[in-house]
Amino acid sequence: MPDEPEPNGTDQRCIDLVELITAYLDGTLPERSRRRIDEHLELCEGCRTALAQWRTVAALAGRLTPADVADLDPYVRDRLLSTFREPRRR
Numbered sequence: 001m002p003d004e005p006e007p008n009g010t011d012q013r014c015i016d017l018v019e020l021i022t023a024y025l026d027g028t029l030p031e032r033s034r035r036r037i038d039e040h041l042e043l044c045e046g047c048r049t050a051l052a053q054w055r056t057v058a059a060l061a062g063r064l065t066p067a068d069v070a071d072l073d074p075y076v077r078d079r080l081l082s083t084f085r086e087p088r089r090r
Contacts, residue, residue: 013040017047021054 017037023029024037041048061080069077 014044014047017041017044018050021051024051025054025058 013036017024017040020029020033020037024034029037041051064081069080072080
């Protein structure tokens, strides 16, 4: 994760965190990557806020039952459930 902000003002580390958030929360990141994210989180309030929001979403989604999502469009339901069940692949 580079230390310099992108020309549009977005820090590349913030973008990297968003891409890795699921693995970070699952504890499946390599230790080096996790340490770098932890260091970034110490300095970036925006990413700490985003992480807290993701934790809330994951906790709420983890409580969903099949009955809770039965009335959703099947495509939307499958996408929602797969987001929280499958590790992100690059």
